Amino acid sequence: xxxxxxxxxxxxxxxxxxxxxxxxxxxxxxxxxxxxxxxxxxxxxxxxxxxxxxxxxxxxxxxxxxxxxxxxxxxxxxxxxxxxxxxxxxxxxxxxxxxxxxxxxxxxxxxxxxxxxxxxxxxxxxxxxxxxxxxxxxxxxxxxxxxxxxxxxxxxxxxxxxxxxxxxxxxxxxxxxxxxxxxxxxxxxxxxxxxxxxxxxxxxxxxxxxxxxxxxxxxxxxxxxxxxxxxxxxxxxxxxxxxxxxxxxxxx
Amino acid sequence: xxxxxxxxxxxxxxxxxxxxxxxxxxxxxxxxxxxxxxxxxxxxxxxxxxxxxxxxxxxxxxxxxxxxxxxxxxxxxxxxxxxxxxxxxxxxxxxxxxxxxxxxxxxxxxxxxxxxxxxxxxxxxxxxxxxxxxxxxxxxxxxxxxxxxxxxxxxxxxxxxxxxxxxxxxxxxxxxxxxxxxxxxxxxxxxxxxxxxxxxxxxxxxxxxxxxxxxxxxxxxxxxxxxxxxxxxxxxxxxxxxxxxxxxxxxxxxxxxxxxxx
Numbered sequence: 374x375x376x377x378x379x380x381x382x383x384x385x386x387x388x389x390x391x392x393x394x395x396x397x398x399x400x401x402x403x404x405x406x407x408x409x410x411x412x413x414x415x416x417x418x419x420x421x422x423x424x425x426x427x428x429x430x431x432x433x434x435x436x437x438x439x440x441x442x443x444x445x446x447x448x449x450x451x452x453x454x455x456x457x458x459x460x461x462x463x464x465x466x467x468x469x470x471x472x473x474x475x476x477x478x479x480x481x482x483x484x485x486x487x488x489x490x491x492x493x494x495x496x497x498x499x500x501x502x503x504x505x506x507x508x509x510x511x512x513x514x515x516x517x518x519x520x521x522x523x524x525x526x527x528x529x530x531x532x533x534x535x536x537x538x539x540x541x542x543x544x545x546x547x548x549x550x551x552x553x554x555x556x557x558x559x560x561x562x563x564x565x566x567x568x569x570x571x572x573x574x575x576x577x578x579x580x581x582x583x584x585x586x587x588x589x590x591x592x593x594x595x596x597x598x599x600x601x602x603x604x605x606x607x608x609x610x611x612x613x614x615x616x617x618x619x620x621x622x623x624x625x
Numbered sequence: 626x627x628x629x630x631x632x633x634x635x636x637x638x639x640x641x642x643x644x645x646x647x648x649x650x651x652x653x654x655x656x657x658x659x660x661x662x663x664x665x666x667x668x669x670x671x672x673x674x675x676x677x678x679x680x681x682x683x684x685x686x687x688x689x690x691x692x693x694x695x696x697x698x699x700x701x702x703x704x705x706x707x708x709x710x711x712x713x714x715x716x717x718x719x720x721x722x723x724x725x726x727x728x729x730x731x732x733x734x735x736x737x738x739x740x741x742x743x744x745x746x747x748x749x750x751x752x753x754x755x756x757x758x759x760x761x762x763x764x765x766x767x768x769x770x771x772x773x774x775x776x777x778x779x780x781x782x783x784x785x786x787x788x789x790x791x792x793x794x795x796x797x798x799x800x801x802x803x804x805x806x807x808x809x810x811x812x813x814x815x816x817x818x819x820x821x822x823x824x825x826x827x828x829x830x831x832x833x834x835x836x837x838x839x840x841x842x843x844x845x846x847x848x849x850x851x852x853x854x855x856x857x858x859x860x861x862x863x864x865x866x867x868x869x870x871x872x873x874x875x876x877x878x879x880x881x882x883x884x885x886x887x
Binding site for chain 1: 635655661662667670675676677681685686687689690693696713
C-alpha cells in the first residue's frame, strides 16, 4: 500500500535504536524525508545508512531532548535546515529505571518530563506549522500498561497522562487536518531488554507469561510496531484522531 | 557524462512536466520544494527522483542543502527554478526570500562548486509580469519577476567565464492540469485565448518543459542571458490592436481584408 507520505518531512525522536529506529526506517521506505533525533551521533548515522530513498536527504540531529533547552534547540536546528516536520513520532520515553512506587520527587518529575513534557514542548513548537499547512500527523508512544496497570508507577502514570493529553489535544487540532494519535504496544522483542534475556535464559518463565497474558505466544518485532505507526502517519489515517491504538497481540 | 538536474519549486506543474522530460532523456533529477506533489511523490517512491522538502523562506540554509544534494546525487550540472511564494504571510517578504534570495543563494553555491562539465546551466521561469502588468497578480510578484530578469543577465555575465549559462523561459497561457475544470467551464475564455494566440491554442506544461530542457542542454551551448517567450506567439500582438479586434468580435472580414492588402 502506498501510504501517500512520499516527500513529506517526518521527525522521529528516540530514533537510534529499537522501535524508534524501526519507525524511522519504515517512514524513509515510504519516501518521507526523515529526521532522526537521539543522543548518539554514531547510532543515528548507522540508522541513516540503512534508510531508503537517497540517504543524503535524511537528517541526523544528535541532541539530548531531556536537557532544559533540548526541544527549543531542536526547533532552531530544524529552522536552520529549512525543514518543518509534517509528521512527528514521539518515540522518546521509558521508565529511566525509576521503579519504586514512592520514588523520590525529582526522579518522578524526570520520568514525567521524559514521557510527556518533551513531547508537549515539541508539539507546542511544531504544530503551528502543521496548522498553517493544513496537514499534520503526530503519533505518541503509549504502553499497554495504561490499560493493564501493571507497570512502574512513575512510568505508567506518565503514559496514562499522555493518553489523556492525546485525547484532549487531538480535539483542538483535528479541524486543521492535524491528527494526534497514540499506539500502545504490548511486549516487544528488543535486544538487551528484560524479555529478550528471559527468552534466552529462562524460556519456561516466558512460557508461563504467555499462558497468563499473551495468547499469541510471541513478542512483537519492532517492525510490527513501526508498520502501525507508519499507517497512523499516512494519508490513509485521515479519519483517526485521538485514538490510542493497541498493538499488543491480544495480550492483557 | 549524464546531467544531474536540480529542480527548485517542485510543486509547480511545470516542474513536474520538466522532470518527466529530463527523466525521458535519462538524466538524474533532484527536486527541492516546500511540499511534494503526488506526481513527484510517486517518482520518488519508484526511486526515479530524490525530493528534498525544504522551505525556501529559510534561504540562509540553502547552501548547506545544495551541498547535500550534490553529495548525494553527484555533481550538479543544471539548475531550473520554478518557485514562487505561496505562503499566506507578507507577500513582499515572501517573494523577496523565496523568489530572489533563495535563487541567488542556490546559484552562488552552484557556481562555487567545482565541476568537470563543459556546459552547465541555469534556467529561471519568468512571466509576462516581468515587464507588463498582470492585474490578477500582486505587485510583489511583478517586482520579483522583474528582479529575476536582471538576475538572469547579471549571472550570465559573471558566471559565463565559468562555463555556466543563465537563461529564462517566459510562459504566458499554460493550461495546467489543476485548472482544467475551470477552463472546461469557461469555454468562451478558452476560445478567446485560442483566437488571440497565433498558434491557435493554449500552451501545455510540456511546451514549457521542452523549452527548459532545450536551454538546459548542450544544444543551447552558446545562448546565455536570454529570456525566451514560450507563448504560442501571443506576445507579438500589439495590445490596443487586440482590444479593437476583440471589440469587433474578431470580425473576420476586417482581418482578412487587411491581411490580403499586406
